Amino acid sequence: MSGAELRLGAVSYHPRVVTVWERFRTYFADHGVPTDYILYSNYERLVEAVLDGSVEIGWNTNTAFVRLDHEVGGQTRILGMRDVDLDWSTVLVTRKDGRLDAVEDLAGHVLALGSRDSGHAAILPLHYLAQEGLDAEARCELIRFDTDIGKHGDTGDSELHVVRAVAEGRADAGALSAAYFSAFRADGVPDVADLEVSWRSPPYYHCNFTVLETFDRELGERWSRVLLAMDYDDESLRPAMELEGVRTWHPGGRAGYESLRTAMQQQRLLS
Amino acid sequence: MSAGAPRPDHRLDAEHLELGGGLEVLLAAALERVPPGGVLEVRTPSRAVALELPGWARLAGHEVMGEVPEGDGTVLQVRRGRTVRVLAPPLPERESPPPLRAGGEHHTADLRGGAAPATADPAAGFAPLGAVPEARASGYRWRLSDPEAVWADDVGELVEQASAEQWDASREIPWGAARELDDTTERAVAQVMTFLAQNEYAALYVPARFLPQVNPSLAEVVLWLSSHVYDEARHIEVFTKRALAGGLRGYALASTELSLSTLLDEHDFTNASLLLNVLGEGTFLDLLRFIERHAPDPATAAAARLAHRDERRHVHFGVSHIRRAVAANPEIETALVAAVEARAAKLASLSGLSPVVIESLTVMSSQSLVPAELSEAAADVRSLMSTMERNRVRRLTACGFSSHTARYLSDLHSPNLM
Numbered sequence: 001m002s003g004a005e006l007r008l009g010a011v012s013y014h015p016r017v018v019t020v021w022e023r024f025r026t027y028f029a030d031h032g033v034p035t036d037y038i039l040y041s042n043y044e045r046l047v048e049a050v051l052d053g054s055v056e057i058g059w060n061t062n063t064a065f066v067r068l069d070h071e072v073g074g075q076t077r078i079l080g081m082r083d084v085d086l087d088w089s090t091v092l093v094t095r096k097d098g099r100l101d102a103v104e105d106l107a108g109h110v111l112a113l114g115s116r117d118s119g120h121a122a123i124l125p126l127h128y129l130a131q132e133g134l135d136a137e138a139r140c141e142l143i144r145f146d147t148d149i150g151k152h153g154d155t156g157d158s159e160l161h162v163v164r165a166v167a168e169g170r171a172d173a174g175a176l177s178a179a180y181f182s183a184f185r186a187d188g189v190p191d192v193a194d195l196e197v198s199w200r201s202p203p204y205y206h207c208n209f210t211v212l213e214t215f216d217r218e219l220g221e222r223w224s225r226v227l228l229a230m231d232y233d234d235e236s237l238r239p240a241m242e243l244e245g246v247r248t249w250h251p252g253g254r255a256g257y258e259s260l261r262t263a264m265q266q267q268r269l270l271s
Numbered sequence: 272m273s274a275g276a277p278r279p280d281h282r283l284d285a286e287h288l289e290l291g292g293g294l295e296v297l298l299a300a301a302l303e304r305v306p307p308g309g310v311l312e313v314r315t316p317s318r319a320v321a322l323e324l325p326g327w328a329r330l331a332g333h334e335v336m337g338e339v340p341e342g343d344g345t346v347l348q349v350r351r352g353r354t355v356r357v358l359a360p361p362l363p364e365r366e367s368p369p370p371l372r373a374g375g376e377h378h379t380a381d382l383r384g385g386a387a388p389a390t391a392d393p394a395a396g397f398a399p400l401g402a403v404p405e406a407r408a409s410g411y412r413w414r415l416s417d418p419e420a421v422w423a424d425d426v427g428e429l430v431e432q433a434s435a436e437q438w439d440a441s442r443e444i445p446w447g448a449a450r451e452l453d454d455t456t457e458r459a460v461a462q463v464m465t466f467l468a469q470n471e472y473a474a475l476y477v478p479a480r481f482l483p484q485v486n487p488s489l490a491e492v493v494l495w496l497s498s499h500v501y502d503e504a505r506h507i508e509v510f511t512k513r514a515l516a517g518g519l520r521g522y523a524l525a526s527t528e529l530s531l532s533t534l535l536d537e538h539d540f541t542n543a544s545l546l547l548n549v550l551g552e553g554t555f556l557d558l559l560r561f562i563e564r565h566a567p568d569p570a571t572a573a574a575a576r577l578a579h580r581d582e583r584r585h586v587h588f589g590v591s592h593i594r595r596a597v598a599a600n601p602e603i604e605t606a607l608v609a610a611v612e613a614r615a616a617k618l619a620s621l622s623g624l625s626p627v628v629i630e631s632l633t634v635m636s637s638q639s640l641v642p643a644e645l646s647e648a649a650a651d652v653r654s655l656m657s658t659m660e661r662n663r664v665r666r667l668t669a670c671g672f673s674s675h676t677a678r679y680l681s682d683l684h685s686p687n688l689m
Contacts, residue, residue: 083329083334084329087325087329087334089325089326091322091323091326096319099319177326178323178325178326178329179326179329179330181323181326182290182323182326182327182329182330183330185290185291185323185327186295186327186330192291193291196289196319196323197319197322197323197326198319198322199322200322200325232354233354233355233358235358235406235407238358238407239407247332247352247354248353248354
């Protein structure tokens, strides 16, 4: 494999993905691990591509990683992840006048969730609420915004629907990632002005670069070193890194995916 | 804080500020006082703020290290990220600002003490004068980045004058006075004004073509060319209005068109400045003065007078720029001479000013076709031609050309007005 071009699969959840990977492709080539990218329209297709060897590296969401890892009985390795992927969390937001003191208070109320294949906006909120004693599927009225299915919540579209539903009073609380809520706040999305965070989940991992265990170990380590050396203070890299939402890359690990694995098993999302 | 918590570099009490309600501003200011990797301790009485702060911190490139309840609120430790927010050197310390003049006026010439900048980065973006530009791969490649290629010592003062001497072609001309002339005189005026407006188009298009090539950090030159373009826009306006004000029309002559088209062929800024500012607009000064003196009506006189005031600045810039450029690099004199020769060669078929223009100037001056009056006017027009020649040589000498070269260049220019 060494010397040949690696193939990396990613999902085209936004046109910026092309801008990002055109720059990263040049970067990897300049640093001795030429890596081409292949875009898929959804994460299920990407997981298949990693499994059938169409691509060696998958730039996976947490949900895609857990599914891929499950398919091969845990025989995967993680080559890296973003700083933001290390402490992802889900928040419940409420209107400022509709404050929630404990998750139990949500019983009998309306909870808005994002796309059903989104770890952060649907699968994990139900899981963590259950851990805290609230079976939301049984005791709350759920509104699901199943937009952009296949993108696993990457587009943020379903989460925008969630905050709007809460802001407009159609839901009493809404689940979305802390990252998207902060981004909506920073972007001045009017719907979040009168919302506040009433609950935050424990941290978990989000995206990662995954290879199968059979992938050349030395090459994988070399690729990781090059990835981790990407410098946000390099003016030629900053625009692409900003678009990817990363300031520093990290080696990552598997521990932060256990909650999602359990959740997907319990919700019968892993066959 | 717990015993294991790192010692904060700075502490902040958020009081009742919320994210989305100004807390971000306070946090950003406080983090400025913390070194990269250092810790800011934030106290908030709000549970919602405490829950939201980690998400904000990640988005902003920082990290919440820990949070503990304290009293009625929460204390969070925010570790400042190591990446720099703006990819640029730190902003300089406060320094003494540009001086003000009497009456508190802030003059363009005082922005950098009048001296030309030593260099301008050809890849710089639209960074205003004095700004510290953030590093970004930019697609810019400004063609006119060498300050010496475009500078004039008094360009700042000229910008100042241009702002102070703006005028209104709709309201500052006694337009009613343009309607009273007899047909013969009015026809002559309409022709002369049409000729002027035609020339002013070239005087606008030449600087307008250079304007977007100038490096933005040469702010004075950008402002200067913009004022030049706008001056010419107003000249086009006022002469077009005067041409139409009496109800008659003039010809847009092909010979004039040919002469003007060669001005647009020149792609070197300094060469173009010699052709347009010194030779063309310089010659125009004498023509406008003549029209003002011999105008048959106050509207024509006012239009010529106001345009003359602007053209004087443009000529001043040209002389000043070329004098500086030749002094800095005497070798460019050859290129300047060649530019005038090249234009003359393209205009070999032109023997001089169009008879239509000469006749119209004469009739405009005499305001009649009575032989005795025409004779006097014709003498005035001949006298104008020699005044133009004399002053052209004088301006060329002021640029730094020898009297011999000045004479030679003036002769080459003589078939043109602009």
